[in-house]
Amino acid sequence: MIKKTLKINGVERILILDKDETLAQVLRNHLLLTGCKIGCGEGHCGACNVIMNGKVTRSCIYKMSRVPDNAEITTIEGVGTISDMHPIQVAWMAYGCAQCGFCSPGFIISAKVLLDNNPSPTREEVRDWFNKQRNLCRCTGYKPLIDATMAAAAVMRGEMTKEDLVFKQTGDSIVGTNYIRPSAAQKVTGTWDFGADDALKMPEGTLRLALTQARVSHANILSIDTTEAESMPGVVRVITAKDIKAAGGTNKINGLVMLPKHNKTDGFERPVLCDEKIFQFGDAIAIVAADTEEHARAAADAVKVEIKELPAYMNxxxxxxxxxxxxxxxxxxxxxxxxxxxxxxxxxxxxxxxxxxxxxxxxxxxPHLHLEPDCGYGYIDEDGMITVHSKSIGIHLHMPMIADGIGVPLENLRLVQNHAGGTFGYKFSPTNEALIGAAVKILERPVSLVFNQFQNITYTGxxxxxxxxxxxxxxxxxxxxxxxxxxxxxxxxxxxxxxxxxxxxxxxxxxxxxxxxxxxxxxxxxxxxxxxxxxxxxxxxxxxxxxxxxxxxxxxxxxxxxxxxxxxxCYKRIRRNYDPDRLSAGSIL
Missing domain, CATH: 3.30.365.10 (Aldehyde oxidase/xanthine dehydrogenase, molybdopterin binding domain)
Structure with missing residues (x-):
């Protein structure tokens, strides 16, 4: 362990921590400064950007052993608040830059450092800056982000005010206007919590989950040995398919709940956890529940799966x-x-x-390459309901798809949509919902499951x-x-x-x-x-x-x-001679 004295958002902090922790982990886990997001976890997307000693720093890969004592660190929470926003934050709202909002804090941090050092950049310089800081956005498109940066620069130079940026509504309709989305203020100040942020704020005793995943594309499973994993530090239980079945689940996801007709399959090919076969690289084989995510991941790697590999049909x-x-x-x-x-x-x-x-x-x-990895959490609520929070964009669809699989009657199952980083369609399918729901039922404890980007890419559709x-x-x-x-x-x-x-x-x-x-x-x-x-x-x-x-x-x-x-x-509109007084609703013009 090491001791660090840091000045974070203007406040001196004395921290005792592991030297191998990243700056992002310390900010998020120790201080709950969750405006710093972890997307790729490898320094490629810029969601984790913070300012350290005046420079943009990709905090997800910056180990604490490298952080100098007395470093001055600014996170999005230190740039501006909802009641006193920085011009960049206001511009981000005004130009519609905060769509899903997951990338917004990292972009605003980058833009601040640019404008602090170059108050009159060209559009080309702004674009080049974001490229060099590795800021990625999957929702908005980059033109509005550059527009917002240029507008914020004008405010900072005194050529206009923050108020000049904000759309002023007249009348009752906002159709076709620049009305600011209601969630924008929270997104640009880092106070809009996503699933991984919520997971950090779960109650004491929450178990952290990790998956043992298949490393081949097609195989018969001969045996699953969880002995070593169960004896590792912090591990509470290792869940396999037999546990789901023992708890009354079919261990199958209903893939044809919408369109059951005319298929040569019954739609139940997809297991919650693989038991007899592996069907693709990344399939989930076991769920490890432990006191920390690090302990859960280590134990998941220790689960031994004996397989007989089969020919894989890759097209x-x-x-x-x-x-x-x-x-x-x-x-x-x-x-x-x-x-x-x-x-x-x-x-x-x-x-x-x-x-x-x-x-x-x-x-x-x-791949969808959404910046926010798949994440969620679950618990038994005050009504005795198995409750799962996730990025689902089809909660009423996903309930009948997973209920029988985890052995929970629909009337005892509740799905809640989290604030979600862009999904671009992948969450039209259930991903982690059945895994979380099964774990809650079997463990009878609150749990969270947060993928890293590797799992995100290998497990989701x-x-x-x-x-x-x-x-x-x-x-x-x-x-x-x-x-x-x-x-x-x-x-x-x-x-x-x-x-x-x-x-x-x-x-x-x-x-x-x-x-x-x-x-x-x-x-x-x-x-x-x-x-x-x-x-x-x-x-x-x-x-x-x-x-x-x-x-x-x-x-x-x-x-x-x-x-x-x-x-x-191409199809064309057909314009006919007609009497306007006799025009019917079904006529073609």
Missing amino acids: AMDAIAPDAAEIHPGTPNAFFETNCIKGPDFDWDSIPDSQQVEIESYCSRQ KRSPAFMNIKLAADENGKLLALWGNNYVDHGPYSEFGDLLTMRLSQFTGAGYGINSIRNKSTTVFTNHAWGSAFRAYGSPQSYMGSEIAIDVLAAKMGIDPFDMREMN
Whole structure:
């Protein structure tokens, strides 16, 4: 242990701490200055930025052994308060920069150091500064952040006031205005608590959870040995699938609670904790509950899992090969199919090759890369309810998806949405909710589970890739006549929302164009790659990548400008002669 005397937000603090703790851990865990956020934990995202001796410091990687005695440290809490904001904080609100708000404290810290040293930066200098300080934002886009910095600089130079930045409402409507979002003040002052912040403020006796995760993509589990982990310091219990079943749970997440029809699977492939098989890298095998997160993580690494590795199918085409084994025995890997059938059959031999094309495209798997890692906590509340707080954006959907799996009747289960850093769709699926709920039921203690970024990337869902095989035909003038498609969605090992995603390929492939004949088949496939979840514009990137590339290729082949081909074929409003007095609500203008 070491003793440090630090001046934090103008107040001298004497701290006794571990020299290997990071500055972010000390600020958050010891002093509850949770305006300092931990996103990546590796110094890449800037959410943890603080000012130390006048310089921007990435506190998540700065060990306390390197922090000099009597260092002056400023966190977002020391920049300004809700009742006395710094001009940068006001500008951040005025320009709509604080959307999810997770990155806002780190950006404001960086901007303050820039403007303290350069009161009249150019836009290019602001952008370059944020790049060098590794500030990342996943919600707002960087233009408003630069706009806000430039406006704050003008206030600090005395050219305008803070009040000049703030939208002044006139009338009752705020539609189309610059009305400041109600949560912005807390977000820019670091007082808007996210899940990991709440977890630090849980009562004494709260157990901290960590996961033992699979390090291979496909395997049979032969045995799980928790003996060593259970004997490690601070460990209260190691939970496996057998404990969930003993507590009355099925250990299965209901993946087809929304759309149960027409699947060749029952939707219960995804375990809360793997018991017989591993289906993808990162699958959860055991939950360790301990007195500290560090003890829980150490013990999770000590759980011994004996496996027999199996062939891993890492893309849809391999998974549907004739010799591919079923990932879920008894269920074909191609488990759902949808067909878009419109108009009469089309004779592709009836037009010359110069007026038709066939293309293949692949829209890759994409991580959401949200800056706030998946996190949550749970407890038994005053009504005796198993209560889980998480980043869920579908609490009423997730309850029936997890209730039977953890053995809790719906009437005894309560889900609460935390203040959430951007999710971009991944939290349309339950992630940690079942894990936390099972732990609360079995332990009968409050618990918290906070992922680091590695767990965040390996455990949560991703945008599913699609293999698109599209044919288009047009007449000699470029008017589209027919579309044919045969597409495959690689949805990873779990079915949930895969049918909904694949239906999007029927809805969006060729969408917006008048095409008389369509025969477009799309198939959802189990693989051993990362499981699929919702992502912004769910299904449309995969669809449009195929059909829009086909239009570009066909336009080039026919010598037509691709914009002109689109304009020629896109849906248009039809304006008819009409009597305004007799216009019905269903008429087309």
